[in-house]
Amino acid sequence: MDIGSTDVLLVIDVQNDFCPGGALAVAGGDLVIQPILKITEKFEHIVLTQDWHSPHHASFASAHPGKRPFEQIELRYGAQTLWPDHCVQGTKGAEFHPGLTIPQAELILRKGFRPEIDSYSAFFENDHETATGLAGYLRERNLNRVFLCGLAYDYCVGYSALDARRLGFEAIIFRDACRPIDLNGSVATIESEFARSGVNLLDVREVLG
Ligand code: VGL
Ligand code: ZN
Numbered sequence: 584m585d586i587g588s589t590d591v592l593l594v595i596d597v598q599n600d601f602c603p604g605g606a607l608a609v610a611g612g613d614l615v616i617q618p619i620l621k622i623t624e625k626f627e628h629i630v631l632t633q634d635w636h637s638p639h640h641a642s643f644a645s646a647h648p649g650k651r652p653f654e655q656i657e658l659r660y661g662a663q664t665l666w667p668d669h670c671v672q673g674t675k676g677a678e679f680h681p682g683l684t685i686p687q688a689e690l691i692l693r694k695g696f697r698p699e700i701d702s703y704s705a706f707f708e709n710d711h712e713t714a715t716g717l718a719g720y721l722r723e724r725n726l727n728r729v730f731l732c733g734l735a736y737d738y739c740v741g742y743s744a745l746d747a748r749r750l751g752f753e754a755i756i757f758r759d760a761c762r763p764i765d766l767n768g769s770v771a772t773i774e775s776e777f778a779r780s781g782v783n784l785l786d787v788r789e790v791l792g
Contacts, residue, residue, distance in 0.1 A: 635677060
């Protein structure tokens, strides 16, 4: 597959807290870095996202007395999985993994900074109506095909891809440049949504040629 000047690579949340040793470590999270660095060579336009929570964020189990990480609760906008404290603004855990050397990235988009709303998707927060501004940015720059990679496959990567489709962008995930959290069937659930919405999966080697 050829990559061109209206394509953009979204590198989702490759941050210390999602890598081994981090607060919400994804198994093999750091293993996405080498394939990501290879594909960045093919892209003229790259956007990084950064999960960026206020302290005591509503998605943290610690903010809800008696609740534990990975339980679900109802927030104003619906069901919310509770997580260990992670990616707190200005902390080491919120920094990009030091191996993720992509100085040519054109935008760093931070999300999840509103204390009362989580944001899995890079386009909309979990209320599905508060926009991050990314759609407007991509449209103004005439970037209409979105390729995704990073962490976690079944949360932030997956929800970003689904929202991209909803907004009329093509969405293609580099499956082998992602790793899942895999919580209560989350991989099967998101993959059935991919099939319904036309999110495509690709291996890195298919663009390296
Ligand atoms: C993520 C859970 C909580 C992700 C972020 O980046 O996939 N998952 N916050
Ligand atoms: Zn988060």
